[in-house]
Amino acid sequence: MAEELPGTNVAADTAGGDAFLAAGQPLLRIEGVAKTFGTFRAVDGVSLDIGAGEFFALLGPSGCGKTTLLRMLAGFEAPDEGRILLGGKDIGQALPHERPINMMFQNYALFPHLSVRDNIAFGLKRAGMPRADIAARVAEMVALVKLEGLEKRKPDQLSGGQRQRVALARALARRPQLLLLDEPLAALDKKLRENTQAELMELQRRLGMTFIIVTHDQEEAMTMADRIGVMKSGKLAQVASPRELYEAPRSRWIAEFVGDINLFDGESKLRDGRRLVIGTRDAGALVVAEPREAVGTGKLAVAIRPEKVKLSRHGPVSEAGRETAINTLDGVIADICYLGGTTTYKVKLDTGGMLQASVANSARLDVDAYSLNQHVVAWFTPDDCVVLQS
Amino acid sequence: MSSRRIFARPARFAAIAPYVWMALFFLVPFAFVLKISLSQTAIAQPPYEPVFDLTAGWDALKAAFAALSVDNFRLLGSDDIYVFAYVRSLTVALTATALLLLIGYPIAYGMARLPKRWQAVAMILVIVPFWTSFLIRIYAWINILQHDGLLNQILLALHLVSQPVVWLSTDTAMYIGIVYSYLPFMILPLYATLAKMEPALEEAAADLGAPPWQVFWLVTFPLSLPGVGAGVLLCFIPVVGEFVIPDLLAGSNALMIGQTLWLEFFTNKDWPVASAAAIVLLVVLLVPLLLYERVQKRQLEQGR
Numbered sequence: 302m303a304e305e306l307p308g309t310n311v312a313a314d315t316a317g318g319d320a321f322l323a324a325g326q327p328l329l330r331i332e333g334v335a336k337t338f339g340t341f342r343a344v345d346g347v348s349l350d351i352g353a354g355e356f357f358a359l360l361g362p363s364g365c366g367k368t369t370l371l372r373m374l375a376g377f378e379a380p381d382e383g384r385i386l387l388g389g390k391d392i393g394q395a396l397p398h399e400r401p402i403n404m405m406f407q408n409y410a411l412f413p414h415l416s417v418r419d420n421i422a423f424g425l426k427r428a429g430m431p432r433a434d435i436a437a438r439v440a441e442m443v444a445l446v447k448l449e450g451l452e453k454r455k456p457d458q459l460s461g462g463q464r465q466r467v468a469l470a471r472a473l474a475r476r477p478q479l480l481l482l483d484e485p486l487a488a489l490d491k492k493l494r495e496n497t498q499a500e501l502m503e504l505q506r507r508l509g510m511t512f513i514i515v516t517h518d519q520e521e522a523m524t525m526a527d528r529i530g531v532m533k534s535g536k537l538a539q540v541a542s543p544r545e546l547y548e549a550p551r552s553r554w555i556a557e558f559v560g561d562i563n564l565f566d567g568e569s570k571l572r573d574g575r576r577l578v579i580g581t582r583d584a585g586a587l588v589v590a591e592p593r594e595a596v597g598t599g600k601l602a603v604a605i606r607p608e609k610v611k612l613s614r615h616g617p618v619s620e621a622g623r624e625t626a627i628n629t630l631d632g633v634i635a636d637i638c639y640l641g642g643t644t645t646y647k648v649k650l651d652t653g654g655m656l657q658a659s660v661a662n663s664a665r666l667d668v669d670a671y672s673l674n675q676h677v678v679a680w681f682t683p684d685d686c687v688v689l690q691s
Numbered sequence: 692m693s694s695r696r697i698f699a700r701p702a703r704f705a706a707i708a709p710y711v712w713m714a715l716f717f718l719v720p721f722a723f724v725l726k727i728s729l730s731q732t733a734i735a736q737p738p739y740e741p742v743f744d745l746t747a748g749w750d751a752l753k754a755a756f757a758a759l760s761v762d763n764f765r766l767l768g769s770d771d772i773y774v775f776a777y778v779r780s781l782t783v784a785l786t787a788t789a790l791l792l793l794i795g796y797p798i799a800y801g802m803a804r805l806p807k808r809w810q811a812v813a814m815i816l817v818i819v820p821f822w823t824s825f826l827i828r829i830y831a832w833i834n835i836l837q838h839d840g841l842l843n844q845i846l847l848a849l850h851l852v853s854q855p856v857v858w859l860s861t862d863t864a865m866y867i868g869i870v871y872s873y874l875p876f877m878i879l880p881l882y883a884t885l886a887k888m889e890p891a892l893e894e895a896a897a898d899l900g901a902p903p904w905q906v907f908w909l910v911t912f913p914l915s916l917p918g919v920g921a922g923v924l925l926c927f928i929p930v931v932g933e934f935v936i937p938d939l940l941a942g943s944n945a946l947m948i949g950q951t952l953w954l955e956f957f958t959n960k961d962w963p964v965a966s967a968a969a970i971v972l973l974v975v976l977l978v979p980l981l982l983y984e985r986v987q988k989r990q991l992e993q994g995r
Contacts, residue, residue, distance in 0.1 A: 377894055397897040404898050410891035414913050423909075424899030475900070 326389055328353040328511050329374075329479060334383035334393075335535075336369055343369040345535035346383070351513065356505050358526035359515045362558070366535040371481050371515045375404045387478065398427070403477035407484045409468035411456040417443070417467050418452040424475045442470040445504070462493050469501075473508070482514040486521060498524050519559050523547070531555055547606075553689045556604045561645075563610070563656050565603045566691055576683055579603055583654025588627045589686040600691040607645060607659035609685035612677050629680040630656065634671050646671060648679050721973075728966035729759040739962050763967035773968060776951040777975065783862075783937070783947060784930040787869040791926050792919065794870060795877035799918075800911075802878070803885035810886065817875050817882075829868060829939050836864050836940070865941035869930055877922040884918030885911075917990075920983055928976050948972055 327350035336344040344366040351357050359367040372378045374385065376397035385393040392400055403424065411420050421442050425435045443449055446466035456464055465485065472480055485501070486494045502525050505512050516522050522529050523543040530540045539551045550556035553564065567581030577591050579601055587603050635655070636647035641662070648656045656679055663669075671677055730739040741755035767773045802813045820828060835841045836858035843855040858864050892914065896906040934949035946954070948968065955965035 375894075375898055377897075396902075397894065398900045398902050402898075404895075406891050406895055408889070408891065410889060410895040412892060412895070412910060412914075423896070423901075427900035427905065471895075471899070 327351055328355075328388060329513075330384075330386040331370075331374075332384045332386065334370070334373060334380045334385060336366075336373060336378055336381050342535050344373070344380075347532075347535075347537050348383075349530060349537060349540065351511065353511055354509050356502065356512045356525060356527045357514070358522035358529045359513065359532060360519055360522040360529050360559075361517065361532035363517060365532040367515045367532045368483060369535075370532070371404075371483055371513065374479070374513065375402060375481055376400050401475075401477055402479045402481060403472040403475055404481040404483065405468050405472040405485050407487060409456075409464050409488075411464060411467055411471070413456050416453050416455055417448060417459070420456070420467055421470050421474050423471065428475060438474055442474050445473070446470045461488055462497070465489060465497065469504075473504075473510075477510070479511050479513065482512060484516055485514065487516075487518075494521075501525060531558065533558075549687060550604070550689070553602055553604075553691060556687065556689060561607050561657060561659075563605045563607065564689075565654060567601060567603060568599070569601055577688065579688070581654075583652060584630055584650055584656070585652045587686065588683045589688050590683045592688045602689045602691045604687040604689055605656075605681050605685055607657040608643070608661075610656060610658035610679050610681050612646060612648070612658050612660060612671065612679055614675075614677060627683055628686075629678055631676070631678055632656065634673055634675045634677060637671070637673060644670065646677075648677060650679075724966045724969055726759075727962050728763055728970050729761065730963045731758075731760070731762070732961045732963050737962070738960050763963045764971070766964060767967055767971060772946075773948075773951065776946050776948040777971070779945050780931045780933075780948040780972075781975070783865070783869075783933075784927050787866060787873070787930050788923055788927045790866060790870050791873055791877040792923065795874055795881055795922065796919075798874075799878045799881035799885055802882050803888070814882070817878050821875070825872065826935070828872070829936060832864070832868055832871065833859065833939060836867070859940065860942040862941060865937050868936040868940045869933065872936060873926045873930065876925040880921035880925065881915065881918040884915045888914055917987075920987070924980065924983060927979065931976060932972060 329349075329351040331347055331349040331351075334344060334347050335342065347366075347370060359370060361367045369378060373380050373393075376392075376395060376399070380393050383393070384391050387400070387402070392402075412423065415423065418439055421439045422435050425438055430438070439452075443452060446469055448463065448466055448470065451459065451463065456467065459467065465488070469485070472482075482501075486497055489497060498521060501512075514522070514525065523546075526543060528540060528542055529546050531538045531546065533554060539546060539555050541549070541551075546555070546559055550559060556562050556564070565581035565584045565587065567579045567587070569577060570580045570586065571578040572591070575591050577589050578586055579589060580586050581603060584603075589603055630648075630650050630652065632648040632650040634646050635649040638645040638647075639662075643659050643661050646658045646660065648658060650656055658679055726743075727739055730741060732738060733740040741758040743755050744751060798817075802810055802817075805813055833840075837843075838855050838857070838859075840858075842858060843852075846852045846856065858867075888911070892910055893906050896910045897903070901909060931947075932949045933947060934953055937947045938950055938953075952965050952968050952972075955961045955968060
């Protein structure tokens with residue numbers, strides 16, 4: 302890889318970096334990085350390791366600092382504090398053109414005066430690659446993103462999806478150690494976005510490259526990433542696999558930010574073996590599995606994902622259900638939201654609260670469906686509950 | 692349907708208005724000037740002949756047409772004074788436009804990179820000089836550049852020169868005056884293109900390995916070419932015909948075509964030759980304009 306980028310110090314050092322990687326070091330290490338704009342602390346002490354070949358997503362609401370963090374990795378902003386190590390070398394203060402990192406921009410930032418071919422070749426020419434090699438690499442990239450026949454077009458002669466592919470090919474052409482993607486699919490419509498997600502994942506696996514994607518779309522992050530870092534107010538709130546993030550959110554904020562969730566505030570009442578009884582205001586006493594991390598005796602919240610809540614007309618039905626389904630709540634259907642694959646029911650509990658239940662529409666005819674104001678029993682197991690510090 | 696009819700008439704009028712304007716204030720006067728350029732000078736009122744008199748009958752009109760000739764244009768080609776004046780005008784305009792571009796581009800670039808609220812302030816600072824009369828500003832330059840003027844006082848005080856430098860009635864003074872007067876016309880179109888350029892494009896170039904000078908030369912400058920073209924035309928064309936600045940600030944040994952025109956018209960009272968000179972000037976100016984149009988058209992077609 303080093304011979305592709307002659308004359309840049311970073312590239313020369315990456316050969317050493319590879320040896321460093323073999324010793325089990327992460328490809329990218331972010332150490333206590335902070336960035337302040339005026340009085341606004343956009344990124345506030347972020348530390349993170351990202352391994353080679355990983356598909357990492359930075360997820361968060363707008364203004365959480367995820368884009369600023371990405372821009373510091375690309376070199377468009379210099380961190381005020383902390384270090385950014387790529388393959389063991391501090392690149393925190395290196396200029397963008399000195400880093401073996403490439404970025405795919407949110408609105409693609411294709412050069413409007415250059416053809417598809419020249420856009421893709423731009424970075425290769427800057428690296429001083431021989432002409433014949435450039436032509437070969439461009440052809441390879443064009444084939445990789447399936448743009449054959451469009452090489453001579455200008456960006457404004459392409460569709461949105463085609464432009465996105467050019468941007469991707471241009472960012473991949475230099476074979477960067479790290480590819481940054483800033484909301485790469487935000488401008489595409491839903492169907493195209495889903496297809497492109499799958500293609501990006503396939504591409505990343507095939508090339509064995511390290512991707513860091515910034516997105517505000519949790520489904521996108523869930524689908525594509527190996528690990529997700531959720532950011533809030535400039536800090537990393539949780540770094541976990543998509544499953545862990547969804548099933549074991551570390552805080553109330555994350556539980557509410559990622560997916561839908563039912564939350565019942567209450568206080569710890571009783572400990573019974575591996576079970577904990579929590580008295581809630583809106584749903585009565587709920588039995589939950591004892592969380593791995595010890596929780597205090599103060600205010601707690603019980604969280605249950607809507608799809609973990611089962612509904613029936615008369616209570617738990619299956620044998621297994623009867624044994625473990627300790628939490629049963631009576632109520633009436635207050636709202637029905639049909640979503641195609643699933644239906645979300647809002648159940649007004651007799652104890653006062655509202656409970657959302659998401660039920661798969663496994664039969665085409667609506668014989669199993671509940672109707673408005675119908676009495677139902679909602680139930681869920683202690684293991685399906687997450688206890689959160691309130 | 693009826694609403695369409697309501698809007699159709701004003702819309703059609705609006706589409707015709709520019710042509711009416713062009714015909715009234717450009718084509719008709721141009722026809723007059725063209726006719727005078729084909730006439731001969733005479734000591735009369737008006738100071739040329741033949742004069743078309745529609746009341747004198749058909750034969751008189753035919754005779755008047757027959758009396759028209761291209762002698763004045765031949766004179767322009769044969770007399771060095773005019774050729775030199777054209778060449779000097781073009782040289783001065785080219786030099787001044789190059790200076791304007793060199794000075795105006797960095798200013799426009801700096802303005803476009805200012806924080807948004809400061810851009811408005813910078814814009815006003817560029818336009819403010821227009822609030823003072825153009826002539827007064829040129830006279831102010833005469834004051835600054837004269838023997839004991841501000842510039843010489845400063846240079847003497849800083850011991851950069853031992854004697855006052857002669858500025859007035861030199862080409863340097865003229866270029867100072869032209870660059871000063873036309874700078875806003877260069878800055879504003881450049882600023883407009885640079886300000887609306889997506890900053891991510893420059894970042895993308897840097898990200899792909901371009902050091903700052905390459906970012907400018909490969910991305911920023913090519914994308915600002917429409918602004919460069921507009922600024923160059925806005926400066927070049929009026930500078931070719933410039934009269935006041937060279938007359939007040941430059942020496943009188945080499946005249947620009949604007950000054951020659953003035954001399955022919957007011958001093959020599961030779962309206963026909965002055966008109967012919969004006970027509971040739973117009974043709975000379977049309978060439979760069981048409982070239983620019985063609986380049987723009989080609990860019991548009993490529994973009995499609």
